[in-house]
Amino acid sequence: MKIAAFNVRNLGIKKVTDKTVVQYLTKILSRYSVVVVLEVVDKSGEAMKTLLEKLNSLRSSKKRPYLMVSSRPLGRSTYKEQFVCFYRKDEVALKACYQYPDDQPGDEDAFAREPFALHFSCPKTAVKDLVLIPVHTKPEDSLKELDELHHVVQAVRDNWGIDNVVILGDFNADGRYLSEKKELKKISISSGDYHWLIKDDVDTTSSNHNDNTYDRIVVYGEEMFNAVVPGSAKTFNFQKEFKLDDDTALSISDHYPVEVKLRTGPRKHAAPRKRKTPAVNNSQGLLHFDDTVGEARVMFKM
Numbered sequence: 644m645k646i647a648a649f650n651v652r653n654l655g656i657k658k659v660t661d662k663t664v665v666q667y668l669t670k671i672l673s674r675y676s677v678v679v680v681l682e683v684v685d686k687s688g689e690a691m692k693t694l695l696e697k698l699n700s701l702r703s704s705k706k707r708p709y710l711m712v713s714s715r716p717l718g719r720s721t722y723k724e725q726f727v728c729f730y731r732k733d734e735v736a737l738k739a740c741y742q743y744p745d746d747q748p749g750d751e752d753a754f755a756r757e758p759f760a761l762h763f764s765c766p767k768t769a770v771k772d773l774v775l776i777p778v779h780t781k782p783e784d785s786l787k788e789l790d791e792l793h794h795v796v797q798a799v800r801d802n803w804g805i806d807n808v809v810i811l812g813d814f815n816a817d818g819r820y821l822s823e824k825k826e827l828k829k830i831s832i833s834s835g836d837y838h839w840l841i842k843d844d845v846d847t848t849s850s851n852h853n854d855n856t857y858d859r860i861v862v863y864g865e866e867m868f869n870a871v872v873p874g875s876a877k878t879f880n881f882q883k884e885f886k887l888d889d890d891t892a893l894s895i896s897d898h899y900p901v902e903v904k905l906r907t908g909p910r911k912h913a914a915p916r917k918r919k920t921p922a923v924n925n926s927q928g929l930l931h932f933d934d935t936v937g938e939a940r941v942m943f944k945m
Contacts, residue, residue, distance in 0.1 A: 648681065648901055651896045654690070659697065674900075675729075677734075708731070709729045712740065717756040718755060741803075743759070756780075769905060770807045772805050773807040773809060774803065778810060785821065786827075796808050808863040809867065881895065
């Protein structure tokens, strides 16, 4: 099972109605069992509904369609983004969502875009339950936000009783936003419990003007790390794969997806450990859309 994160750069109605862009975008997304899309700008939800329909119209999706779930719009100003997740319903089931409240006393509003946690059951993989935490940091505050992610992981572990956690997305911790790579070693998610799967020398951008490692995948815990197929964490260079010129590649995105493959395993479910506090599903106004039945509904509204 392949999991990915993809910053598609200002993804809205303009891109999903561009025939060339959406042709390649759906090809890219269809490579994955679960893919989290970053930098979605779609307040009405119409663009993502259109993208889901296009994705499910592919031959490879006819018998294995995708479902979609979206966070609420996130951001401190009038400009807001969403995290949107597409997942094949024959491979995983979405059990719960959690929008991190970002209200720790003395450290409120630590994130420009609060992390969005997704709990999936995965009966075909070596880990039967896992949590994805997509991230898109504010470049100028990337180190501070990344350091705060340990609190998000702990909140997820406490609330859901699940230790298998994957942090993935655009960390923005490179280039002009990071003076020295050694600064990354000082943050909380660089401790022994965390495993960084995308290495520092990997170019995750489709631009020819830099070779920065903005996008990352980090897993928490030995069980989650051991569930990863060795060497499978990498970028997907869609420009090379589809033989695209620079302009066409950049019209899709200035980032490559980062992906990882999980081992297959027996179907037996391991019982989650005992929670410290009751489970929570506190994401306000999440849009969940099932294109196969033409149904949209709000999930986990409290």
